[in-house]
Amino acid sequence: MATTVRRMKLGSQGLEVSAQGLGCMGMSAAYGLPKPEPDMIKLIHHAINAGVTFLDTSDALSLKEGAREGVQLATKFGVKLVSGQFDICGDPSYVRAACEASLKRLDIDCIDLYYQHRIDTRVPIEVTMGELRKLVEEGKIKFIGLSEASxxxxRRAHAVHPLSAVQLEWSLELGIGIVAYSPLGRGFLSSGPQLVGSLLDDDFRKNLPRFQPENLEHNKTMFERVSKMAAKKKCTPSQLALAWVHHQGSDVCPIPGTTKIENLNQNIGALSVKLTLEDIAELESIASADAVKGDRYSSNVATWKDSDTPPLSSWKAE
Structure with a gap:
């Protein structure tokens, strides 16, 4: 019997999504060459028909989904390519232009959840949020989120307009939902060390510290322990990893990405995996701080994690 994908409230502002979403980055960016568009459209329709209606993309990607009815579409702004380098921008004029461009590109009238992809440390967050609030008032976006923010x-952003979701930061006291991206460790918790050998040359994961030989052999032990536990639970390692995220609270929504229908079906199956408190404790001991070697990104890659912005009093509008 197929797993039913339950619905959940994301934040306290009225946004309702599928309890598991679909990350769309690997379809067109970062993980090697863009995948054939007809295949990705087929995958998206399959996901929607299966009950996975929360689709996560960004303006750094190139995806135009072919179904709108009953879909909660999240996209992002804030990262643009300037002379071959990433530039982070939260200027009001750019926020508006980026939103208009996404609406046109996606061929929709309103974005369900609009994230600031990375925080512009030059622009007070109140200024960026002020423009986002206007876009909500104009009906161009429904809900607002932040990613990689302190x-x-x-809290400063939430004071200007309520946030519905945040990626990576746990903010339960503000009634904000958590969207967990890369919940399968960029594919490592699905395939284990053999993943690295299958990556294409232009897949950015080849350069991630955790996938380098000096760290991979160590991390292999963690994957083997997760696999052993998954076998006992009669599920796959990836399902066990996703189940752990699902058990973190009713306000947490993972968005595992995939480009294959069989993997999508397997991910949905994680919703049926039940974990006891003992199971959760065992998993967390397996993935303790010293169990994984290598940072999320290389030292030369800016992550903007926990980014702060200057005070509003410092802002001089052009």
């Missing part, structure tokens, strides 16, 4: 930035 707790203080989240």
């Amino acid at each position: 707790a203080s930035t989240i």
